[in-house]
Structures are given as C-alpha cells and as structure tokens.
Amino acid sequence: MFKRQSELPAATTFRAESEARGSGGSKGTSVLGPTLTFRGGELSVDEDLIIEGTVEGKIAHQNHHLTIGKNGRVKADVKARLITVYGTIEGNLHGDEGVQVMASARVTGNVVAPRVSIETGARFEGSITTKDAPSVAARTAPPETPRASSPEAPMLAKLGSGGR
DSSP, X not given: OOOOGGGSXXXXXXXXXXXXXXXXXXXXXXXXXXXXXXXXXXXOOSSEEEEOSEEEEEEEEEEEEEEEOTXXXXXXXXXXXXXXXXXXEESOEEEEEEEEEOTTOEEESOEEESXXXXXXXXXXXXXXXXXXXXXXXXXXXXXOXXXXXXXXXXXXXXXXXXXX
C-alpha cells in the first residue's frame, strides 16, 4: 500500500522551484496507495500528498504539492499550491503556483493557475486560465493615483503648477 521514496514519481520542475524558494515547515509526504478508495467529503492533508488510489469528493490542499500518480483516479475539484497529474482526474484544478499535466495524464476539467504545462501525449479536455498568483499581482500593481475628486487633488494641482 505504501511505496518507498525511490518508487515515487520524479520531482517536477514546479516542485524544485518551490523548494528553492524555501517552502518552510514542510512535514513530509503522505501517499494514498492504489488499494485505497475515498468517496464523499473533503480530503485535506497538512503535507505534500501523492494519490495512487481512487478519490471522489473535494480536495483542499492549499499550501502543499498534490501529485496524482499514474495509478491515481480522482473525481473531484482540487485546490492546491502545486498540482502534478500523472493519472486520471475529472474535475476542476486550481493551482496557486502551477499545474503540470504529464504525458500519461488524462484530465477532464478546467485549469486555473499562474503557470500551466501539458506534456505531449497527455489528454486534456477543458479550458485553461492563467493569471498571476495573488502575491505577484500585489507586488506588480501600479500605485493608485488620486482622482480629481479626491481630497488630495487641490494640493496635487498646486504642486504640479510649481506651488503657486
């Protein structure tokens, strides 16, 4: 039911970049083996997770990396920091940092993430929306300029005319 670390899928590019940034308090990795079936409810784990079994319901994995292994069969909407799919998923994927669909994957659903990659050979049915992660958007947003109707407008007008 449990796999040795050497038998797990190779680390992905997204994972390597995340670790380089220092993901902090990572507690390890949980593996749901191929004989496990989880139906209904919400699955949530406070560490990286590899699914090799069958999961139906909702997966909320906000601060961690979720991997759906080659034997994994998921029918759920998924929200995680990073999502890597080797197996089959039917449902919407929302990756806060990225979603990676590998060549062996079968995905039916919509993907929302700042970075999305799909390897040649993967099957994908759905839409892809890429948008900046919230922390990136906050850093790159231009400063707001006061409008003419704001209280600062008369003072700005004076400064713009040389203070006269």
